[in-house]
Amino acid sequence: MKNIIRIENLIFEYSHLEEEPAIRAVDNVSLNIETGSFTAIIGKNGSGKSTLAKNLNGLLLPSGGTVYVKQWDTRDDAHIWDVRQTAGMVFQNPDNQLVSSIVEDDVAFGPENLGIEPKEIRERVDKALADVNMGKYKKKAPHLLSGGQKQRIAIAGVVAMKPECIIFDEPTAMLDPKGREEIMSIIDELHREGITVVLITHFMEEAVRADRIIIMDDAKVLLDGTPEEVFAQEETLREANLEIPMAASLAHKLRKRGIKVPEDVITVERLVEFVCQYK
């Protein structure tokens, strides 16, 4: 499969003050994101995961190394808008990313920026709002909606731009459990429809849905693999102060006691299934 995003030796540094030494938020990271994949990037606060995400669509530009989105270098001014249209982004705070006072106008904001014909914008907006189950709210004011609903609008705003890849930067961090569940099922749905998903999160339970997990720690990639592979490294994870999902942790403990739990038992559903069939 082709890679939609290629990161080669990415370094990102920033400094608050001239005289202070620069802080390295991303330190020599090389990664490829496969087209159509679902990748979760997990890390603690300050691990560089959010900075990495903002480097993926040219919101931040590398201090060293290169990021390619399809064939475009994110530092190439001529293609920056192609980059951002290909790799859309949903942010953490649902309030601060909505531009308009009317839901449907907000969803139209992206396509309008792309210079799309009014008739097609209309179609895309209606389709995007239907995709996130917010069709009946299209004339409402965003500030009257719940956090989860606002975040769904933000997702619709990105979907209406027809991106091939969506980067979710901690989209559920400010939501209640119900809103979190809604957003996660929409992300799953988008992935099924063929959109490449990069999910930045610090919830392990959310990362379990991905087909690849990258653990960031101290500006570097600590682990990279399928959820099964990553959660098998319990000691490494514990050293990095990261909690593994309850089901995976329990499976791990059972294994230590000599019960042969398959490696792919990492969700509660799978664990229940295993325990019920265990003889």
Place this chain on the structure above:
Amino acid sequence: MIRDITLGQYYAGESLIHRLDPRVKIIATLLFIVELFIVNNFIGFAVCAAALAVYVKVSKVPLSFILRGLKPILLIIIFTFCLNIFMIDGRIIWQLGFLKITVEGLLTAVFMGIRLVLLIIGSSLLTLTTKPISLTDGIERLLGPLARIGVPTHEIAMMMSIALRFIPTLLEETDKIMKAQQARGADFESGNLLARAKSLIPILVPLFVSAFRIAQDLAMAMEARCYRGGKGRTRMHEMRFRGNDYAALMILVLFLGVTIFMRMQLPSVL
């Protein structure tokens, strides 16, 4: 406190007025304001009020909703009313110490009061029946010709629409900060005016900080959605004058004629 302000608050609807081109409504509002100043007698006001009543009726915005918008401005109306009633010299009809009411004063006070109320209702109807975003769109297009001489019309319109969008967000933020300060013993209600004004400082500072943070987040979100100024941007809502809009423009011109005629033919109150 947050829900009280109707100014800049849109009342969702599908009435004839709602569907008019925003440019027509902006012109109508400006003309109405001018007309209120052209009118110089009570019959003229009665005609204006009747026209406004028809406008409200057609717009289907509930009257209670409009009147709620008047509440915050009530104080200003009462203040001007009192100022006029007591400060104008003329034939005295009532006197108590240095306070006196004159015929002229009474007439002016009532006259100005009516003018203010009509003015506020008229202009709040613009924001009540027009989505903020189409309002700013309308302003952008009306100012369009100025773009050629270098006026950043798109940027001005964008700033206005973002300001409108974030009024509720910032109000919520203020509420949150106030509650947080009150929880730690801050007192905003007691003391004289100066003390109360001073107690607002600890609110304003964090509010400014969070406004800047919001602005930064928003700028990044807009960039991520390919915002690059007005150039090459299309609109979902195309603006085109339709039959209704032409009809409305005709009525406006007609009404302007009526007010000018009334001013010329009817005696002035003042």
